[in-house]
Amino acid sequence: MTTRADNECKGCTASVHVSESQLAVMEQSTVTSEQGMSEQAAQELYKERLAICRTCDGFKYGTTCKYCGCLIPLKAKVASATCPYPFEPKWLR
């Protein structure tokens, strides 16, 4: 059974606004995931991707792609990651 304080709210604790310090913790926790095990993008490519995302209308809350739900500062580090922009992918490589 799930133990939970009686009638405790389920959802209010999860914010879509993610701070730098939270990002650092999340990055650490992805180390053992499929994403974390992937080949990492070169620094130049990483910065290029971030710059493109920051001009995109799908970039929300300063961190998040609305089309895939990913935290871009983490996703952009994965070499094989792709841009899900439905009109035409924006990441050049």
Added chain:
Amino acid sequence: MVKVLVHTETRKSQINKNIYGQFSEHLGRCVYEGIWVGEDSPIPNTDGIRNDVIEALKQLKVPVLRWPGGCFADEYHWEDGIGPRENRPRMLNTHWGGVEENNHFGTHEFMRLCELIGAEPYICGNVGSGTVYEMQQWVEYMNNGGQSPMASLRAQNGQEEPWNVKYFGVGNESWGCGGNMRPEYYADLYRRYSTYVRNYSAEPVYKIACGPNTADYHWTEVLMREAHHLMNGLSLHYYTTGTGIWEKKGSATGFTSEEWFTTLKATLYMEELIVKHSAIMDKYDPDKKVGLIIDEWGTWFEVEPGTNPGFLYQQNTVRDALVAGINLNLFHEHSDRVTMTNIAQIVNVLQAMILTEGANMVLTPTYHVFDMYKVHQDAHLLESQYVSPSYKMGDEEIPQLSLSSSVDHEGHIHVSACNLSHADSLNVELDLQGIEDAVVSGQVLVSSDKLDAHNSFDNPAQVAPKELQGITAEKGNVSFTLPAASVAVIKIVPKKG
């Protein structure tokens, strides 16, 4: 080997097709991107609703769809979601992390979705922050086919005919995010609000009261005592976590065999909840007129690494398929009281049927279970007697087999069976009482290699149903082997004469 006596001539309760209901909340990428992409999107769509999702859901025969929440329902003001989209006010979805809500997906868009996939709408009304007047007006807007201000407004917005919404929930989780109420207070509010959920057509609205959180039996006692005569249904919410601990739910993938076991043990707790809440309901409603509506259930794990934590996006493995199969079997067995359930949530959130990423879509193992099991919709439950072998992990044990059977209107029998063991296959023999001979076939969903196998956008068919090999019928006995960690549905067509 486990022997199962299936009493084919004794029909029990009808398995209400609404047990296969779904839930769609304005949360993460469920509605926006998962369902609604807008008419200008390059993703093929019908009136803004993505076509790939429509087709997948039509195939699933979704009987009923709950909307707009969940917690979102109790801060949703329906009038923000009608009229020209460019004029609709924006709001903050404070329950779900402060997402900006543009209200582009409102009542008309939801009704269109239901029409496109063939589902009945189940609207959840706002008791937490809404007024009685607001709720009364919404019901009038949706259901009044006569002359009235709200019927005229609906017509102005392009919908002449009423939608005749059948299912209406009066609040959501009023013990928690829906108002932090005590049951005594909510019971009185329910009596008041539900009074103004008026009937505008010959078929009265099926009114659903907010029921308990998990094992809050006091809530059920108070609601049934004070208001059972004014309700058609009482809801129940219970989520399965990977650890059994709410604060540390475990990962959707990469879990151990111990976590596999713990998850399935946690999901089996659903039966105790149904039995104990039903016993209280029986006290006040022995004729079972009030349905137990489990309108939020499913797995709740940590979000996928690298995704926004407020979006509640998780992957979906064969473990989720087992959770779905086990719960659906339980709902069948208790279908004399359980008349509707709504798994959370239909796309991209928690135990979803479908995952999307931009223009890509993938069907989850849970989708395949719902697809395989849909043959039970509106069929009659048959009594199945068996003693399951134990599935042990350390000092703990649970049944290895979960099974239920039904007969449909054509006389075809379907047996759905789950092998909970992560490691051991299970031989099953069905003794079909009252059947001399039959033609049998089966489908099975099983992990191809790893216990946490799942479908990704790169590999969308990693977990998919396949034909169950080696199934045999000899007179009235059907034998088959369930692979470890599998869900199967067996079809039995009795031979005549």
